[in-house]
Amino acid sequence: xxxxxxxxxxxxxxxxxxxxxxxxNFVKLQHENDCYFMVVDLHAITVPQEPEALLEQTxxxxxxxxxxxxxxxxxxxxxxxxxxxxxxxxxxLTTMTxxxxxxxxxxxxxxxxxxxxxxxxxxxYPSLMAADILLYQAGLVPVGDDQRQxxxxxRDLAIRMNNRFGELFTVPDGYIPPVGKRVMSLDxxxxxxxxxxxxxxxxxxxxxSPDVLRKKLSRAVTDSxxxxxxxxxxxxxxxxxxxxxxxxxxxxxxxxxxxxEGQGYGNFKKELADVVVTLLEPIQKKYRDIRESxxxxxxxxxxxxxxxxxxxxxxxxxxxxxxxLMP
Ligand code: AMP
Ligand code: TRP
Numbered sequence: 001x002x003x004x005x006x007x008x009x010x011x012x013x014x015x016x017x018x019x020x021x022x023x024x025n026f027v028k029l030q031h032e033n034d035c036y037f038m039v040v041d042l043h044a045i046t047v048p049q050e051p052e053a054l055l056e057q058t059x060x061x062x063x064x065x066x067x068x069x070x071x072x073x074x075x076x077x078x079x080x081x082x083x084x085x086x087x088x089x090x091x092x093l094t095t096m097t098x099x100x101x102x103x104x105x106x107x108x109x110x111x112x113x114x115x116x117x118x119x120x121x122x123x124x125y126p127s128l129m130a131a132d133i134l135l136y137q138a139g140l141v142p143v144g145d146d147q148r149q150x151x152x153x154x155r156d157l158a159i160r161m162n163n164r165f166g167e168l169f170t171v172p173d174g175y176i177p178p179v180g181k182r183v184m185s186l187d188x189x190x191x192x193x194x195x196x197x198x199x200x201x202x203x204x205x206x207x208x209s210p211d212v213l214r215k216k217l218s219r220a221v222t223d224s225x226x227x228x229x230x231x232x233x234x235x236x237x238x239x240x241x242x243x244x245x246x247x248x249x250x251x252x253x254x255x256x257x258x259x260x261e262g263q264g265y266g267n268f269k270k271e272l273a274d275v276v277v278t279l280l281e282p283i284q285k286k287y288r289d290i291r292e293s294x295x296x297x298x299x300x301x302x303x304x305x306x307x308x309x310x311x312x313x314x315x316x317x318x319x320x321x322x323x324x325l326m327p
Contacts, residue, residue: 003170004033005138007040007080010057011049012195013205014064016276020180020247021144027069029142029175035075036136036307037065042080042087042128046121047111047196063296064206067287078303080132085311089131090124092318093157096164097127101153107146130154134161135311137170145181146192148174165321168314180247186220189236204276207284214273217241228260228268238265245272248279
């Protein structure tokens, strides 16, 4: 049994990319591990957020965790800012992170590109992510491929802290899905599907109505050929749709290719939409039920209490070793 931790930012509508790259694995891992899944609101504010939108999205992501099948009896579900230790360990680790390490982070470069002013929080974000993971002594971190570099820094920081202050932190491993680790955009297969893309046609939101997502999938960009074949280099758009089909239907890439042999893109896209609707309809129904009940607040309060207990223990051990006068 491993300690597992992961988080998703409440910075927009969750997409099929989040589901396939992250949440599917959360649900799988909860049965045999000690899991902590949080909504990382402190990370979301590293780019500007409207207060009302942040509030709504935070609750929405937490409800989606449950709607997608995370069971609060098996896993601890909580909001990052409800556990004060995150901000505090984040600061302690920031003082131990080198500028050069942060300058190399490609997510920072991507998010800062073309912006006139960028908050310092966006730059030190990876130290906060390391704190999230190290507080819980997590051994396994299920994430999509885009988080690989942040995880590598987390490992380096764990080792650096252990060398400097004595063995304390578990050095975590990533858990990155073989299929669907990078779900690409529907309008441009060179970019990852992202909830922060200004074109809603580029992503499938988990809460898109069946009509909307059918339309989005029928308009998804494809090449001018007509063979449903999996060649990520030569046919990146169709290959992306094949991966989405495989992940949503729980079948292999080969199964999908075999099934659509000799058929055109039109039929493939129509059946893909059926598969996505079949997956999302029950999730959306459960989501609406959760939002209408009062259970969520109770689950989150309970989750924060359980998480704080583990997190405070690690934080206090470290502070003592670092030479802080303890109260
Ligand atoms: P974020 O939306 O950036 O908070 O990401 C939450 C989780 O979803 C992380 O583990 C990401 O790696 C994963 N994720 C986000 N977008 C994608 C995508 N297009 N493909 C695969 N995984 C993704
Ligand atoms: N940085 C992650 C993302 O953008 C979200 C995140 C924050 C996270 N803290 C984490 C993921 C801890 C895993 C573990 O997707």
